[in-house]
């Protein structure tokens with residue numbers, strides 16, 4: 581019998597993953613916005629978040645969270661980090677015991693600093709948890725471009741079973757049991773993408789971009805490994821892979837925030853003009869607190885944090901990045 585999937589969150593990534601899964605299994609996507617539900621069911625579109633895409637006819641949406649959750653054999657969470665816990669609590673009373681819960685979210689909980697899989701373990705103890713993460717810009721995937729991703733869970737057997745739900749012709753899904761490393765890679769690269777965007781907004785060149793990506797990868801690896809991730813995970817799809825996509829694509833929302841900061845705009849104005857979420861802005865203070873807790877130097881992330889807080893200009897941060905004295909490449913800084 582085919583596994584039935586419930587997916588919560590009708591934004592760009594939730595809708596994209598639901599479209600991919602609908603090729604392999606019956607799926608119900610829950611969106612809080614009734615217009616989005618109607619648009620998906622009647623027009624096979626999500627005009628608000630994916631205006632150019634046609635969705636598979638097999639994809640059915642509901643505005644009733646219970647309907648998406650009650651029969652699910654697997655629950656997938658496509659809700660941004662700031663509302664993740666609340667939605668999970670709402671889903672809890674409908675969810676059957678032991679159903680695995682997979683997060684698509686690349687952010688940390690602001691009030692606790694927790695990863696989304698830690699939030700799931702707190703709200704739903706006993707449920708197997710995992711993430712689907714990698715270099716996956718929603719609009720490109722909906723346009724039919726090939727991509728690779730990673731499903732990560734600590735349980736080697738369950739992760740292989742769930743891999744088949746997400747894998748399809750142009751969407752190649754690998755497995756990885758380093759859940760902490762995979763999840764953190766997806767969170768931390770957003771901040772480096774803001775830094776790269778700032779450089780691009782200020783007219784920096786390709787050499788500068790390359791330096792920022794490489795040094796950025798070194799600092800997110802240092803923090804990720806200090807917290808407990810495996811070093812090799814950060815050189816894979818969920819680390820370096822996602823860094824390259826997010827730091828270089830005009831489709832990235834985090835890079836876009838950086839570009840606009842580089843042009844001298846204020847963070848509140850940039851966010852107000854955006855329909856979609858840029859998780860890196862919200863994660864920056866939490867990441868700096870983690871860097872302090874684990875005694876890891878993160879000069880690029882710190883600059884991004886100061887600029888998004890409004891306490892340092894993008895020009896000053898950029899000058900700092902290029903004028904800092906260079907030690908050994910293996911050192912921090």
Ligand SMILES: NC(=O)C1=CN([C@@H]2O[C@H](COP(=O)(O)OP(=O)(O)OC[C@H]3O[C@@H](n4cnc5c(N)ncnc54)[C@H](O)[C@@H]3O)[C@@H](O)[C@H]2O)C=CC1
Pocket residue numbers: 589590591592593594595611612613629658659660661663666667684685686687716717718719855856857859
């Ligand atoms: N868009 C992309 O290319 C990718 C996004 N992600 C991650 O996926 C997560 C979701 O991002 P997107 O779908 O892109 O965001 P989005 O900004 O396109 O959509 C967010 C969705 O969440 C819904 N939402 C927010 N609060 C809610 C609540 N309390 N109850 C119900 N629905 C609520 C919104 O209505 C909207 O449908 C983020 O953490 C993002 O970093 C990961 C990989 C790729």
Ligand SMILES: O=C(CO)COP(=O)(O)O
Pocket residue numbers: 686714715716717718770773822825826831832833834835857858859
């Ligand atoms: O995570 C993503 C690509 O892998 C999407 O990045 P943005 O949230 O910056 O658009």
